[in-house]
Amino acid sequence: MKNLPVVSLGLVVAALIGLLAYFTVSGGEKAPAVTVTASDGQTLNLNLPKKPVLVNFWATSCPSCISKMPDLAKLKEEYGDRFELLAISMDYDPPHHVANFIAANPYPFNFIQDTDGALSEAFGNIRLTPTTFLIAPNGNIVYRKIGDADMEFLHTRINQLSPQF
Template sequence: NNDHQKSMPELSFTTIEGHQHQLTEYKGKPILVIFWATDCPGCIQEMPELIKLYHVFSKSGLTMIGVAMAYDSINHIKAMQSKQQMPYLITWDKDARIATAFDNVRVTPTHFLINPDGDIVMRKIGALNFNRLHEKLVNMGLAPS
C-alpha cells in the first residue's frame, strides 16, 4: 500500500532533557523529523550536514526533531548528542509510539519533511539530498542565514 499519510500525526514527545512538546506547536513553519539510531552508520554520517542545516535555517523557523529508535539506549543517545553537539530537539521513542504514528518507521535514517500547513511532503529513507532539501525549505519561505 503506497498511500502514505498526508498530514502529520498529532502527538506529544519529551526531549532527552525532559521537556514536553506537542508536534502541533511547530505548525506554521517547516518541520524535519529524523528517525535515527546511535548504531546506524548512515545516521552518524549525515549528522554534520543536519547540524549545518539547523544552523542555516533554524533562525528563520525550521524545527528539527531527531527521534531515536526504541531499541536505542538513553545513555548512548545522550553521549552521542554531547559528542556531536546536536543542536536540535532529540527525543527517545522508547515505546515506538512516534515511529508507529509516522507510518511504522523501522529503518534508519528515515526523514519526514512537514510543510507549514502540517502536510508530510517528503518521506526519505537513507541519505538525504541536502541541496534539494535546501531548495524545498527556501520554497517554503525560509531564508538561509
C-alpha cells in the same frame, strides 16, 4: 462507441497522473497528530506545526545516520528558527548509547528519545534508519525518504516553505 475503452483508459491514466502530481507538489498526507516535547522544552504539534519541521529517525548503530548529523547541523545553522529539526532515536537504541552520543555531539537541533516506539509507530511503524520526513507548516508531509536524505532538495524545500520576512 468503438473507442470508448481507449478513451476510458485515457481518463483513468490522466486522473492517476493528476493525483500523483497533487501528492508530490502539495504533500497530501497529513503528519500524525502527535505532540512532542523537544529537548529545548518546546512543545510541537506535528500535524499543525506553523513552520516546517524536519523529522529524522536515527540510531547510534546506524553509520549513515551518524555521518549525516553534521549535514543536518549545517542545515539548522543556515535556516535557524525558520524551521525545526527533530532527531528521533529509535526505541531499539539503548537509551544510554543515545545519551552518550548527544553529550559527545552538541548539535544545534533537538533530540528526542522514542523509548516506547510511539513516535515511530505514529509515522508508519518506522524500523529502518535513517528515515526522514519534512512537514510543511500546514501539517502536510512534503518529503519522505528512507536512507540518506537529499540535502540539496531539503535546502530548496525548506527555503520555499519558510520565506524569510
